[in-house]
Amino acid sequence: MTTPTRVRRAVERMHAYHPPLEGRTDKLRLDFNENPIGCSPAVRRALAKLGAASISAYPEQEAVCRKAAKFFGVEPAELLLTNGTDEGLSLVVNAFVEPRDKLLVVEPTFAMYRFYSELAGARIVAPRYDAAMCFPWNNVLAALRAGPRVFFLPNPNSPTGNLLSTRELQRILKAAPRTMVVIDEAYFEFSGVTVIPWIRRHKNLIVTRTFSKAAGLAGLRIGCIFVHREMAATMRKAQSPYPVNAAALVAAEAAMRDRAFIARTVREVRRSRVELARGMKRFGVQFFPSAGNFVLVHFGERTKRIVAALARKGILVRDRSSDFGGEGYVRITLGTLAQTRRLLRELKEIL
Ligand SMILES: Cc1ncc(COP(=O)(O)O)c(C=O)c1O
The missing domain is CATH 3.40.640.10 (Type I PLP-dependent aspartate aminotransferase-like (Major domain))
Incomplete structure (x- = not known):
């Protein structure tokens, strides 16, 4: 006999999904591929x-x-x-x-x-x-x-x-x-x-x-x-x-x-993409070319330390290591050129 509180087997088998953390609003949010510029x-x-x-x-x-x-x-x-x-x-x-x-x-x-x-x-x-x-x-x-x-x-x-x-x-x-x-x-x-x-x-x-x-x-x-x-x-x-x-x-x-707001966002993101690539090359950090408003970079074993240090400075990026079965991968959302430069300045100090 099934009890009324028994959920479907598919639900039982699922791992809980952990949605975005709370308390992000006053930070530079480069972690969830939103638009860090805001809205129109x-x-x-x-x-x-x-x-x-x-x-x-x-x-x-x-x-x-x-x-x-x-x-x-x-x-x-x-x-x-x-x-x-x-x-x-x-x-x-x-x-x-x-x-x-x-x-x-x-x-x-x-x-x-x-x-x-x-x-x-x-x-x-x-x-x-x-x-x-x-x-x-x-x-x-x-x-x-x-x-x-x-x-x-x-x-x-x-x-x-x-x-x-x-x-x-x-x-x-x-x-x-x-x-x-x-x-x-x-x-x-x-x-x-x-x-x-x-x-x-x-x-x-x-x-x-x-x-x-x-x-x-x-x-x-x-x-x-x-x-x-x-x-x-x-x-x-x-x-x-x-x-x-x-x-x-x-x-x-x-x-x-x-449409002008969207065009401005796209322009800024494209500039930021170039700037971030330039910065990662300078730091000797591997990154993967991206067609989106984000870039995947490989920090290797330093990942946790870097992500935590950036968070202390009010900059959130997304540790995607679990997707790759080992430490090392971080996804960074692109916003304005100024926001990207701030990230690179802080990263330079941390690295
Ligand atoms: C590929 C992809 N599709 C969809 C979404 C989410 O879209 P929405 O906010 O409209 O649910 C995301 C968000 O990160 C995404 O990366």
């Missing part, structure tokens, strides 16, 4: 105008959905607004994955793919990047031949930062006729590579985007799914009725109007 002033003005009528009513999202469709160059029927990419990923799993289905990810990667897959009781196939952070083509193509239910592929990937070209993504789609391929474009603004237009010819393609990174709305939780209109209609059936709250809707609308 237009977003703050729009939020300040949010009235009691909007706050006290269930959110209406159709108008924002239409604007987002225009902004991203699709039809409203090809887009779903989600509570951040996280909810989008959860929705994909809820809509397509049965317990014991196989899901493919290439690790190390964004932890939430594994999280939602494990929660659903799916089996995870996870080829790995090699020490040079090269994409494991042979293993991925072999895994795709077995027809996993879903392939989660962020482009660029986090924490490695590497980017697949559209030609390489075409190769993946060609090899995956029996798989839902989810291309997570969370860092699109920094990479410039997108496959959103392909949703019309590939019913098994899902593209996700977020307002958490370049637009700086991580605290409000809003993102989008782009998918063939027939699939969008089916997926809507599996989504909660009010996934995105009224504040996030208003903020996203304002963020889309202020």
Whole structure:
């Protein structure tokens, strides 16, 4: 007999996920790939105008959905607004994955793919990047031949930062006729590579985007799914009725109007990327080229000491060593050139 308090086996088997630490707001946060510059002033003005009528009513999202469709160059029927990419990923799993289905990810990667897959009781196939952070083509193509239910592929990937070209993504789609391929474009603004237009010819393609990174709305939780209109209609059936709250809707609308803020962020991040690379070369620290707003660096055995020393100076970076099964890897988010220079100054002293 099962007791009423017994949770599902898949939940029992899961390790608890430890979300971002508390107490980060007054620090230089280079640890979670948010936008360290902040968000557009237009977003703050729009939020300040949010009235009691909007706050006290269930959110209406159709108008924002239409604007987002225009902004991203699709039809409203090809887009779903989600509570951040996280909810989008959860929705994909809820809509397509049965317990014991196989899901493919290439690790190390964004932890939430594994999280939602494990929660659903799916089996995870996870080829790995090699020490040079090269994409494991042979293993991925072999895994795709077995027809996993879903392939989660962020482009660029986090924490490695590497980017697949559209030609390489075409190769993946060609090899995956029996798989839902989810291309997570969370860092699109920094990479410039997108496959959103392909949703019309590939019913098994899902593209996700977020307002958490370049637009700086991580605290409000809003993102989008782009998918063939027939699939969008089916997926809507599996989504909660009010996934995105009224504040996030208003903020996203304002963020889309202020393209200049996003362009400025991208410019600053690109400058910071060059500056950080220059600094790491000077320090003799290995780093991996990145197409995102972050860079993975290898501090080796000094990692814990460096991360702790930076934290004492009010700078947070993310120790990703556990992803690599040994000490040494740190992911650093890129903000303004001034923020990156501050980090490099402090690092110089510590090293
Ligand atoms: C690849 C990738 N996708 C998605 C997300 C999270 O997006 P959101 O804040 O929209 O849930 C992250 C955040 O770090 C990420 O690295």
